[in-house]
Amino acid sequence: MKILSRACNYGIRALIYMVANNGGQENTSIGEISEELDISFHFLTKTFQELNRANLLKSSRGPNGGVALTRPAADISMMEIILVIEGDDFFDTCLLGLPDCGNGAPCPIHEVWKDKKDKMRLEFETTSLADLGVRVSEDKMRITI
Amino acid sequence: MKILSRACNYGIRALIYMVANNGGQENTSIGEISEELDISFHFLTKTFQELNRANLLKSSRGPNGGVALTRPAADISMMEIILVIEGDDFFDTCLLGLPDCGNGAPCPIHEVWKDKKDKMRLEFETTSLADLGVRVSEDKMRITI
DNA sequence: ACAGGATAAGATATAATAGTCTTATATCTT
DNA sequence: AAGATATAAGACTATTATATCTTATCCTGT
Ligand code: SF4
Ligand code: SF4
Numbered sequence: 547m548k549i550l551s552r553a554c555n556y557g558i559r560a561l562i563y564m565v566a567n568n569g570g571q572e573n574t575s576i577g578e579i580s581e582e583l584d585i586s587f588h589f590l591t592k593t594f595q596e597l598n599r600a601n602l603l604k605s606s607r608g609p610n611g612g613v614a615l616t617r618p619a620a621d622i623s624m625m626e627i628i629l630v631i632e633g634d635d636f637f638d639t640c641l642l643g644l645p646d647c648g649n650g651a652p653c654p655i656h657e658v659w660k661d662k663k664d665k666m667r668l669e670f671e672t673t674s675l676a677d678l679g680v681r682v683s684e685d686k687m688r689i690t691i
Numbered sequence: 692m693k694i695l696s697r698a699c700n701y702g703i704r705a706l707i708y709m710v711a712n713n714g715g716q717e718n719t720s721i722g723e724i725s726e727e728l729d730i731s732f733h734f735l736t737k738t739f740q741e742l743n744r745a746n747l748l749k750s751s752r753g754p755n756g757g758v759a760l761t762r763p764a765a766d767i768s769m770m771e772i773i774l775v776i777e778g779d780d781f782f783d784t785c786l787l788g789l790p791d792c793g794n795g796a797p798c799p800i801h802e803v804w805k806d807k808k809d810k811m812r813l814e815f816e817t818t819s820l821a822d823l824g825v826r827v828s829e830d831k832m833r834i835t836i
Numbered sequence: 837a838c839a840g841g842a843t844a845a846g847a848t849a850t851a852a853t854a855g856t857c858t859t860a861t862a863t864c865t866t
Numbered sequence: 867a868a869g870a871t872a873t874a875a876g877a878c879t880a881t882t883a884t885a886t887c888t889t890a891t892c893c894t895g896t
Binding site: 837838839840841842843844845846847848849850851852853854855856857858859860861862863864865866 | 867868869870871872873874875876877878879880881882883884885886887888889890891892893894895896
């Protein structure tokens with residue numbers, strides 16, 4: 547059961563790292579992140595570029611360059627990140643993978659699935675990057691692979 | 692957000708069709724199903740073979756051949772179908788896609804995700820093929836593409 | 837100005853998934 | 867026994883997702 551693409555997975559984990567590391571407001575180099583989290587550097591870079599274009603973070607080149615959040619981590623929800631990386635239609639899909647049948651001709655399990663989806667969306671909307679980062683810092687848990 | 696593979700999607704929809712059509716205990720030809728649901732015949736056949744080997748259904752060749760359920764539709768849960776097609780580890784994965792970290796070194800959103808997963812599993816376990824088929828027959832909804 | 841450190845961008849490679857085609861085999865009807 | 871009908875199985879192709887490699891561009895400190 548794969549919910550998120552690899553790119554999204556990496557993106558979220560990378561952002562959590564930044565927040566846990568320096569709050570996310572200061573530059574962190576992609577190289578450092580990719581090394582710490584053991585993520586392909588170039589792949590991660592591409593993902594960051596998307597977040598960049600979506601103005602979730604800003605990047606700067608050269609020495610002391612890197613990426614940093616444009617807003618406080620507490621203001622950024624998991625939802626935003628997911629939508630940027632997976633696309634705006636992320637929650638429009640259905641359990642059976644049929645597009646656009648939510649209203650017109652729903653299948654038998656539509657209601658059940660819709661309910662689960664709504665709850666998950668709410669969770670994503672109300673969980674901020676700061677939430678995630680803080681819990682990591684407290685080291686209830688580490689991010690490992 | 693793709694939860695189920697195409698093969699699983701097809702498999703479930705095909706079984707629902709069988710149940711809605713003749714209760715699932717009588718032979719239905721794969722050709723008919725694939726045509727009605729507009730699913731690739733050969734691809735569907737392959738999926739059926741898996742369900743076959745798992746003894747969820749039996750097949751017979753020749754005229755009047757086809758596939759039929761081995762047990763009453765009410766006794767077959769969505770869960771069984773999913774596990775056969777997607778593999779037994781279907782529910783072992785996590786939101787971030789990291790394998791085997793549920794116990795050892797869980798990530799920040801582990802609890803939240805586990806909860807959602809458990810509820811979905813329960814849903815799949817308690818929803819039988821008969822449930823799905825009946826709702827289709829009542830035509831609260833059609834299965835369309 | 838220059839050198840080195842950093843991201844940007846695009847081309848290429850690999851792997852996983854999905855779909856198609858061909859041949860074999862079993863079963864029913866006549 | 868023959869022919870039609872149906873699944874079984876495996877080879878092949880196409881598409882998408884993931885990963886890597888190469889080159890370009892920008893920024894900073896000296
Ligand atoms: S009816 Fe709902 S759950 Fe069913 S296939 Fe359509 S969108 Fe998905
Ligand atoms: S801790 Fe839980 S949710 Fe997080 S990556 Fe591991 S299994 Fe997934």
